[in-house]
Amino acid sequence: MKIISKLVIPLFLMALFPACNSHREQRIVVGSKNFTEQAVLGEIFAQLLEARTHLPVERRFYLAGSFICHQAILSGRIDLYPEYTGTALTAILKDPLERGEQAVYQRVKSEYEQRFQLTVGSALGFDNTFALEVRGDDARRLQLKTISQATQYTPQWRAGFGYEFMERADGYKGLAATYDLRFKEPPRIMDLGLLARALKEKQVDLAVGNATDGLIPALDLFVLADDKHYFPPYEAVPVIREETLRAHPEVGTALAELAGKISDQEMQQLNYAVDGQHRDLKSVAHEFLQKKGLVR
Numbered sequence: 001m002k003i004i005s006k007l008v009i010p011l012f013l014m015a016l017f018p019a020c021n022s023h024r025e026q027r028i029v030v031g032s033k034n035f036t037e038q039a040v041l042g043e044i045f046a047q048l049l050e051a052r053t054h055l056p057v058e059r060r061f062y063l064a065g066s067f068i069c070h071q072a073i074l075s076g077r078i079d080l081y082p083e084y085t086g087t088a089l090t091a092i093l094k095d096p097l098e099r100g101e102q103a104v105y106q107r108v109k110s111e112y113e114q115r116f117q118l119t120v121g122s123a124l125g126f127d128n129t130f131a132l133e134v135r136g137d138d139a140r141r142l143q144l145k146t147i148s149q150a151t152q153y154t155p156q157w158r159a160g161f162g163y164e165f166m167e168r169a170d171g172y173k174g175l176a177a178t179y180d181l182r183f184k185e186p187p188r189i190m191d192l193g194l195l196a197r198a199l200k201e202k203q204v205d206l207a208v209g210n211a212t213d214g215l216i217p218a219l220d221l222f223v224l225a226d227d228k229h230y231f232p233p234y235e236a237v238p239v240i241r242e243e244t245l246r247a248h249p250e251v252g253t254a255l256a257e258l259a260g261k262i263s264d265q266e267m268q269q270l271n272y273a274v275d276g277q278h279r280d281l282k283s284v285a286h287e288f289l290q291k292k293g294l295v296r
Helices: 002-016 036-053 066-074 085-092 101-116 136-142 163-167 172-179 192-200 242-247 249-256 264-275 281-291
Strands: 028-031 057-060 080-084 118-120 130-135 159-161 206-210 221-224 236-241
Touching: 028 036, 028 066, 036 057, 036 080, 036 249, 036 264, 036 281, 066 080, 066 085, 080 085, 085 101, 101 118, 101 236, 118 242, 130 136, 130 192, 136 221, 159 192, 192 206, 192 221, 236 242, 236 249, 242 249, 264 281
Parallel strands: 028 057, 028 080, 159 206
Antiparallel strands: 080 236, 118 236, 130 206, 130 221
């Protein structure tokens, strides 16, 4: 199986990304992972670059998970994409868990430059940590506030997790060991976009999603506090090829304007506009940039 996977992954990447043409250096390709928040951020990046640099911008969104995006930027198939510092630390660098925001950011920034010739831009302003979610009714009925308080009930609960969360160093195994989590049956592995509704519809009783998921308030879900501080910070940042910045330094200048511009609440509202209200992605991104005074 290992031999097959080594053959399949490169073929998948070749099929996913068409070959570069002679005009490749005259355009910027923005990528994203395969969930709503990533597409929203990718569209914000793209529209800002179109307004500030006047370079043609190509969008390649929903490129599966962290590994595919990382391989795409290393191969030059995309020029930049949004990433999270905790994900970069654990899933890409495979480094031990750290907790301080600045320590994690500096570690990731330094290692990405040295190992990959990638620049990690300034943090966008929000932290999209993993969130252990339960139904609001259950949280109120059982008076739950923290993960530790929920552990007495989890042996009777069914859990639902995303694919990456089951495999990552900052994922299920470490979380279960830290909190001594046990469930009624093995966790269900589901797409991130399905977890919140599966929880609301009582297909599962606890789900691990993203803290900035717009459906959390919309579906009356409750996020249990990580009272043992298991998860590292997951500050959102742009990751950009150094080669791209050398050819087009204005790209870095433009993206720097987003530093600290998106709060946790604002990101959640942007996600809800797309997932909950089913609004057009481009319109949502444009309205946000207008509100911040970054485009007309």
